[in-house]
Amino acid sequence: MKTLNDNVSRRRFLQFGAYGLVAVPVVGALGWATAAQAATKVDENSDTAQALAYRHDAATVDHPAFVEGSNCANCLLYTDTGGDWGPCAVFPGQQVAAKGWCTAWVARS
Numbered sequence: 001m002k003t004l005n006d007n008v009s010r011r012r013f014l015q016f017g018a019y020g021l022v023a024v025p026v027v028g029a030l031g032w033a034t035a036a037q038a039a040t041k042v043d044e045n046s047d048t049a050q051a052l053a054y055r056h057d058a059a060t061v062d063h064p065a066f067v068e069g070s071n072c073a074n075c076l077l078y079t080d081t082g083g084d085w086g087p088c089a090v091f092p093g094q095q096v097a098a099k100g101w102c103t104a105w106v107a108r109s
């Protein structure tokens with residue numbers, strides 16, 4: 001036999017369940033946006049950047065492997081976002097300058 005308390009508890013449970021169904025995608029979307037916004041620019045002085053001779057400006061590169069005209073914007077590993085900065089597979093979670101360069105440069109075909 002159901003009591004008034006059982007009905008109230010069930011109603012509250014269903015209410016919170018509905019809130020949860022709405023909250024999960026909203027929080028997920030916010031978290032995704034925050035993560036994308038939080039992508040920091042590569043620090044030229046970081047160990048990885050130094051190892052790859054990464055520079056924000058290819059015009060300042062003085063490296064034997066440098067190919068004239070090469071830069072991040074025309075590198076296969078660069079995800080062009082249409083802006084001055086974008087993701088690179090070599091620096092996950094960070095952004096490199098479109099006019100940057102490093103020794104891992106691979107020409108887009």
Ligand code: SF4
Binds near residue numbers: 054078091101105
């Ligand atoms: S791998 Fe390509 S896109 Fe990434 S930093 Fe080096 S040159 Fe730029």
